[in-house]
Amino acid sequence: MIDLTVDSGSDILIPGMVARNRAVHGDLVVIEIIAKSDWLSPSGNIHEPSVEIGDGDKIKTPKTNTSSILPTGKVVGILQRNWREYVACFSQDEETGRGDKKAGKVLVIPWDYRIPKIRISTRQIDSLQDHRILVRIDSWEVDSMYPNGHFVRSLGKIGDLETEVASILVENDLRVPPFSEAQLKELPIDTEQYPWKMTDEEIECRRDLRESHLIFSIDPKGCEDVDDTLSVRRLSNGNLELGVHIADVTYFVRPGSLTDIEAQNRSTTVYLADRRYDMLPAVLSSNLCSLISGVDRYAVSVIWELTSDYEVINTWYGRTVIRSQYKLFYELAQAVHDGIVDAEIVRNIPELHNLWGEELEIRLNELKDSIDMLMMVARGLKTRRVASGALELESVEVQVQLSETKSVENLNPKQSLEIHDTIAECMIFANHWVAKKITETFPNKALLRHHPLPKDEQFGNLRSCAASLGFKINTNSNKQLAESLDLCVDDNDPVVNKLLRSLATQAMSNAAYFCTGCLARDQFFHYGLALDVYTHFTSPIRRYADVIVHRQLLAAVGNKHEVKSKLPTSTHLDEISQHINKKHRSSQYAQRESQELFQCLYFRGRGTEDENCIVDAVIFQLRDNGVFTFIPRYGIKGPVYLRNKDGLVVHISNEDDIEWTGGDLIKHDTYVEVNSILGQQKYHLLQHITVKLSLQDSWAHASSLRLELYSNKPQRKEQDSMNDVAKQQKASMIEEVSMEAVEKRLQLESYDLGDNFTSLKQQYGQSTNSMYTLFEELKENS
Template identity: 40%
Template structure:
């Protein structure tokens, strides 16, 4: 059956054209219920009888939720109790329009065969399609379509024989009007709360129902201003009275944040201090901000550090510490703008991990009574969250997950609902899961749909002879890989061969992951979502199944492997004569660690072909590196540590700074060169949709406090006019007698940088492609496709550019690689995943650092890296750790060291103490239990020297002092990670 609709519209040229839309309706759309004799099912999805058992519904039943139920109750729908569900096409289409993340979560449930969820195409069924009536809203029409689908199902399945009685379908909707109409039409319709309370087998579901936020239990004296409407925000942004930005909360203070926006024609940070100025905004929200009068702008960005676990630190004390109403002490032209959130443009709410505040649990209450509790989020930037639960006592001492539903202007805290229990506080597995959840790292096992995309031969896979014939055969070459100890996902290898003309043939060979990960299949989709492999201290979360990552794609020695090779002809001075890209088959002759490769370079007695090749590569790499540095490439540093774990328990038994050898730099140089060469090639072929990577130049204002500090402390200057001048001035910034100071300066310089990001070439002008840290006009990621999805895309683009993409059809290529809009969206996701992976790795290091120091007391030398209003940040070089050292009483805010905003110092003149950036101190390192009933362990630093009464802690006689054999990691911009993905040993 065909229904059509025609209407007239104007095109861009102003011509009136007739548009005809056709809608096909069918009679053969199945119900997919097992046992139905009307529908010709091949493999019915819905079980008979259904698994859902409700005390208010006597019949066996299926559940059909409406759009709002799926949208608001997604955490509930993901509970294993919900099976045998019918999702109407109307609902799924509406959900996709409202929220892609929720839509994707529902699609993932539908792809799980054990959940038995059927998508019913009601919009194409002759008996369930409904026309929109005159003056009917889209929402009302969709609600009617959902009720029609429910009615059809009830009448269709009632004759189906079922064990234990007849079958029916229950409509779940929280829309009172729609529910009333459904009941009047003779349908079974219930609210989510009514239905969940009737599922006696799953009492925990009651806590998971998302509320409306009308709970008044959390309301107190804090009153926020009403947010502006979307129309008011739009008008304010248009006329310039409001500015827009992404809110970034301070890691030291959850009631201070900044946005980066254009003020008076200049990009700058805008500070928002205090809960009322934040006005219910969360970290990561896109907000509309109104600027405060210039008389209230600030002369410093130094935050006030607070202990967010201390409930006694009330709002008025925080605001007093921040001097919110204190006028700027310098001219308003030089002051930092301040503002207030007046509206939320886009929320960034996600599930939050944390622990219940035991003080909010009524131990005398009935075990079945609902209680209003407070969650202490583990992310210190997030405010406490109020939620209701009937299992309050059972949640004490557990790590749990809570989702935020709303934040009323009358409530001090946002309101949410319980999602699930992770495990016991302090359990290492639980704490690791929490790190992954907090950083939105997908870590569920790969689904069967993904695993079906792997070669059916599994580990017995052999490269077909027909595939070898399509490729260059490099198996006779002396190729080797150089990686960290224990690395199993080897995605790059190299060779260097002397040519008859005296030049060198140098090759970088990268695992041909795109041969196995086909565009558009389930494994490709999963890899695109994950974006990157995530490395934790004790394990990694792979982007690809292990069969590929650690076996078939890993360039192990003495086995044939498929590769994508970049081959240069170079002179002895590393001048490139030509470059060639080709798919190949290789057979690595050796899998070396950095130490083993370095030993070969240093041992003059070894002169085999592989060793000679490595020496030649090392010689060329030094020339390439010198040339990059002379061109302005930066050599920065980061205080990264590596833990040595006890083999059986994975307990940290030692911590050491990462040490780089020449062979590290050797590999890095050629990976960088390959990435640059490939970037040029794909941009030439895909000028509008090449996936590239850029590193924006940092604003000069980012360096102001650093330049002032080194000038006042050491008489040194920092020229930030270009990356070259910055690199040269960093090389000159040496203080006799303090070998670590230059490393520290490079660490702090790194923190002044912008984040490097992926981008689509068609979205920016070519001059903006510049990679500041590498001083490269164009750059991409090609060398780590096992662990980065961006590299997989680049492999596909390069294959198409060199005519090895598996197809010669331009139209086929354009569908996957030339869609600028899709490439831009993909880049945004990859940037987010890459950032979250970095933060998850750091959080894992923080977790194991606490485990290492627990029960111990250390005293170590440290450097001041940031001055705050009531404390300072100290970096301990021997362990690469940083923490806040408080210099005021946390409850009374009485200053022990006084803060000078103009000089940016903390001082106690009566004791001869003045602390500024780069000052050296001694700190005591311990792990303390913080918060109510020890909800959070925290690495704590206390200043021991210089001695100030009221600050120096009691030092344990067994303290370990000054492990000076440890060093900080140095490398290219972004910690040396641009050339290749960071590899860590995992067991």
């Protein structure tokens, strides 16, 4: 080995298949750093995905910029193979799929570009030619260019929605089989014949809030697994009382039970674009643990007494019995707060349906007062936290409503952002105070969530974009970053601030769970939220980390059901946290890929002159052969080439005619300059251009969208905010594609839709639940 005192935090460039030395993505390897004089720079070009895969040294690049040279090395040993099942398919090209077909030997192409072709033995080539299949690697001989493997099973025909979704799950190592009979037998029964009931003995052990507190929930439309409810009231001494009441999952899921083991293995509910896969069986997630209105439920509560300036003077933690009085969605709660009270509002609050006259007015005023007070408290809490440096970052949330019932639409032009922030702030407050309690009680084995400091070099693109409009980004602290982002406002272009916040999100380090006994105390902080300690407590129905935290909190306050000795040790908790982190990342990747799948299916078959395919885009990154753009209408990011594969550069005439001609492309700090024989043109950061969207189909891999330059002028038909338009368009995409997939499947099976459309959608894998990512994750998944 050559000792070059390389920073352990630095990336190491491994250029090409030879240097990888039969290592496969995911393997644990030993790397030798080569002589410094031979180090390489990553390419500054935009690359097609295929140039990154493994049949040659295609990613090897010359040393073009000494400031971007990376330590370069080669694999000299493989400590641990981490082979798994891979999604693959047979090649359409006889030459590419060369092999001895008489002997059943053939090369298959993995879905993942990073995995080399795999030689398998099978005699089912003809029947599976148009299928995605699962294969496993068995060995990789020293003198062989490709690893050997075997066929496992077929996932279905290429292009079918269910096949592509299954591929996404497999590639992200997400196993979501139906819950077993043994697991379901552990759970309570709740049917009309055998209804589940609370016991008097259990109620006596809890604080009963059913009559004393007005408790309600506010969630996205279509949400069935209601984790959290809230209460707020003014006390007789003039102080405020805020309560956060969370589903008591740990009452039903005991440590070491089959349900607990399965929940730990899954670690999270997986939300895809059109469906979800629950961490817990439906009898818990959608029923007994869900804090639906009008029903008595067990909860774990945190209740604070606050002064008029929102100082905490008393905190109570413990198990409770609650009865939520209202189940609201964001738009509805915002409308009530704004004083929009009419028949449409009442129609969307089932709890008010049987009330009339004065009684109805009293209940509505009572609800409005609670929402108003809650929003006032949340604003106060947020002001205190932002003063400490909390970041307001940007993310595009996709919310899909597939219910066939009518609902309140567009009640508020703010799209209920204030309500989102209110609920998020209350959840953040609860998570912070629970983290303080369990850390004080279990200093070496509490489960917390850490958001480390971002690397300064990650802010390069953000600084460049801001500088292009004369703004300056200060990244010396989270407070200074937040303050500088607040100043990056272009009155003529509302997209600018949102896009800069999105770039700030990309620059962040990843938040992760950890055991307090395995990290230095000064590293416990959460950078993005500006908190010294933080955890996840508010969503135990969909996150296993919260289940652990509930057990730790209840043990900390001396609850009789929780024995401290039964909590995981520091070493065990560290292993669990690493597993949860892995599953959480996999779930995020799968969610993103499923959204991209629906985007591709939506654009399939659309002509390039379709008005949905000609859209406005904003340049946010410059490369040596093009630019990266963001499309506000769809929330899509992608490359636009200014130099093609033949080396020609783009030129646009005054009539917006595009020509590819000889010339040079020069990248500067804030713009790309195109010098062709027809003249000079520039493309600046944060410049609006018009792009044409088309589908780039792939047989072996995931299809993608191609963005092509249509005009160097903006096309800004929409004046709505970036997030709102993206949400609406993505929701429309997903609903349209889902309906088409169901209809196609039904036609193939010769079914008659009749009056059973909803049940048939469920039969064929189409969930009626909305895909949503709770607001607090948007603030901390940076």
